[in-house]
Amino acid sequence: MRRTVPTPTRKPRRPKGQGQWAMGHREPLNKNEQSKKDDNPLNVRQRIEGIYSVRGFDSIDPADLRGRFRWWGLYTQRKPGIAGGKTGILEEEELDDKYFMMRVRMDGGQLNLAQLRTVADISKDFGRDTADVTDRQNVQYHWIRVEDVPEIWRRLEAVGLDTQEACGDCPRVVLGSPVAGVSKDEVIDPTEQIQAIHDRFVGDRSLSNLPRKFKSSIGWLPDNPYETNDISLIGAEHPEHGPGFDIWVGGGLSTNPMFAQRLGVWVAQEDIEEVWVNVVRIFRDWGYRRLRTRARLKFLVKDWGAEKFREVLESEAYLGRKLPDLDAPPVPEKLLDHIGIHEQTDGNYYIGVAPVVGRVSGTLLGQLADVAEKYGSDRVRTTALQKLLLLDVPADRVEDAVADLEAIGLSARPSQWRRATMACTGIQFCKLAIVDTKDRARDLVAELEKRVPELDVPISIHVNGCPNACARTQTADIGLKGQLVTVDGEQVEGFQVHLGGGHAAAASLGRKSRGLKVASAELGDYVERLTRRYLSARSEGETFAQWVHRADEEEFK
Template sequence: MPPTSAPAGSAPAAPTDRVGKPRPRRGEGQWALGYREPLNKNEENKKNDDGLNVRQRIIDIYSKAGFDSIDPADLRGRFRWFGLYTQRAPGIDGGKTAVLEPEELDDRYFMLRIRIDGGQLSAAQLRTVAEISTAYGRDTADITDRQNVQLHWVRIEDVPAIWEKLEAVGLSTMEACGDTPRVILGCPLAGIAADEIVDATDQIQQVYDDHIGSPLFSNLPRKFKSSISGCSSYCTNHEINDVAFAGVVGPDGTPGFDLFVGGGLSTNPMFAKRLGTFVRPEQVSEVWAAVCSIFRDYGYRRLRHRARIKFLIKDWGAEKFREVLEKEYLGYALPDGPEPELQEGLRRDHVGVHRQRDGRNYVGFAPKVGRVSGTKLTRVADIAEAHGSDRIRTTADQKLVILDIEDDQVDSIVAALEAEDLEVRPSVFRRQTMACTGIEFCKLAIVETKAQGASLVEELERRLPDFPEPITINLNGCPNSCARIQVADIGLKGQLVTNADGEQVEGFQVHLGGGLGLTAGFGRKVRGLKTTAEELPDYVERVLRRFLETKEDGEAFATWVGRAEDSDLK
């Protein structure tokens, strides 16, 4: 079946029993194997109405009649197809996260996720996002590790006006969340990096134009995360995306992409499987659609926690997945190709001042744990334009980059950004600490993360001002790993812990020694290794000092963790 076929056409005849009557088929709810009846409430909601249809109800009904008019199936389901989640009601502690019903956790305000495919923004687009933040979101804004911007405190009454403003400058919230193809990650330096393998800008745009918002892909088993990048630093983290096209030079010297499928973290982390194919740039959209179609048709729909594509490819293996891709969906074989040439110790965040291929410069800078504001984003747009740039980029590490800065403007733009507490030459802790949204707004969270992360950065800068190693520290408010805790040097998973007085308080389970690239791994968990939030700076300082005292010359933190005694990690 080609990927452009309607999903309804994918079901063969149902099996029968010995007397010829249809026999119920439970299995994993895979459409391609004949089972189309919903096996859980989420699947039932999607069958009842496509999530894309909620847009008109928001415009015509909910924005006019208010929060109380919203159908619960839309509120906690289909709203996500347009980037809307109810945020956590204030005052509910982390111990109640898994106890209360969804309606008890819901606030009457929304988080709104704006998708920024490839992380590409003009100054006008950034200024529009900033204006929406200040007018409708109480001046909140977070840069995510998916290159999106998230706003908070959004009222349903204001959503149509927000969409109108976004769409006027070419932005959207469509399929920013939900069981859909979410934002497509891309290198923020696409088209300008001196060491770029291939510019994937056109491929990202074509996939967006061809497939995003299509009813063919608006009912997937779960979320579907993509990256398409020709960056030689592999900054979009192809190892942990559902589908990833990573830049390589093909057998004949032509640049193209290596194809990876099935990466993801959360409570069952898995690295993507390399299929071993070489994909030419003009094939990317078709191959992307074929992979997404396999997920749609063969993906597991019975249990939500097993519905990501990583579980399918784990069961099938890369060889079978490639065979199905080529024979059932593409109708042709892809050639074998080379794998990416990863480099040791290469940072992926594009922070600092660096030369572009055209002789100008890009300037990457670090907000503290991704937290900014509409006011600050307005200043970034102002600063970019004052220094001759109309191109601002978001990164997959909660950072921002301004392109196209002439040599004689570099000192001025660096000074202007750092005056706004946007560090171009940040400490290792400012540069490499990330935090998810946390309990402040997220209904899944157990602990606070943004303020905790910012405070941790400040404490470590004070205590270890000259720390020389590129340590990554990622804080997550729950087990879902939105902040990629399993692939950080120090990953902190929020949970309630018992303090010295026997009280249940906010704290973290500690993961150590994770990483991507040549040192890819999910790190080490030492039995019982936890810390309270209050003691977190003391713990991190202690383990980093032990690392410096006992590491071998040139030894990375992850390598040291792998051989360290448990006592050195506590």
């Protein structure tokens, strides 16, 4: 009689550790984590000043060049002439040029006249007159040589600016309302708290090794994309405690887009810094570090949920106290772009102008400083929609100021196309990009102004060079994600199309129709066709996004 041999019972596999420090997982699980453990990235400044700027680009340690430099706002830019099809094939060192992109931090988007002139002069002296206003309220240079970095830092820091932690796995620039302190609709101005966060925590070595980047927004008004940040504090009235802030955590786009979740608590103005830093500490301690693709706070919030996140935030390890409950406040109708002429609380006016897709120059910024000085303003603001604001213009001089701004290419009364189009850096400088964005978006705006001048409502177009959504592709009316498409058997630059995204009351990640792609050369035809279908089919008061969400997919081809 044959004996039956029992099948051995397999022990269930233990789930892989995610590198969470709070669970004791301190050993680095990838090269990025190893690099940060080997040396605090903030230390690279001394090597830039003492070695690399003296000996030149070829002396830079690769671990510094492609890692730690970012904590001081520096990325190598893309070598000219490398086609988009090579982006995912070549090694990073093959894509590297010997020049840098440099980001200047502008927390809250605030600049005085001395700062604006310094930013402009650096662009002209060291950056071949390049300057982009980003959708993170920064100004970004290109063509920066490592030899010039110490002098650039000296000039910036002399006027109260810096590049520290403008990039890297750390708390990046804090977005703020560009009209904080002057808007008639603002109840609380948190500028002091934003500045305190910068002064106290930027460069804090206990926070300089996060799992990935950490993006923040703090402001009373809905003029920043609060649903897509790691933390956002937006103005809210509590029935007992009065004006304060509603807190959202865990937003982010890129290849796994997620909107932030409300924690359901009320934050007093004086508690902003304490709440902010403890959310950062939770991310530092509990964030996933094993896979870079899952190392953003949004993945932790998704797994935990808002209730558990709040519980941990209020625990003894972090805040150590309860925050007041807050029912969901009214949802803002839309994000404010502040374009045009608006009265301030003091009777003066601010003027919002639209550079074309955020691309400016040192020369233009210098001209803007001249206009500001002429009209007695010492305050210019950048916005998270790649726009610029001039504050404190006397009522009787507004139209003259508007004319002077128009003369230098900054329109306070732009077309709807110019007003609502944004673009990321694109293949000209970015090593991740597949297609051109800035020039293509600029040309698209010009095309559409001629083809559909009658457009009477904004239709936002966000042009992105790759899947990483730096231009917030998924939350645009028309989001364009760069990729190669096949036309007549050849691969050419093109875009995958997202439709009907939005923020605030229109919050949506948009629709993706299967196979909906368009070649870059055909973009003008496509957007014109789509716009005319919307204009002919819309009902009274219906927005483009609302039409998209009820229309048949055939309308999108």
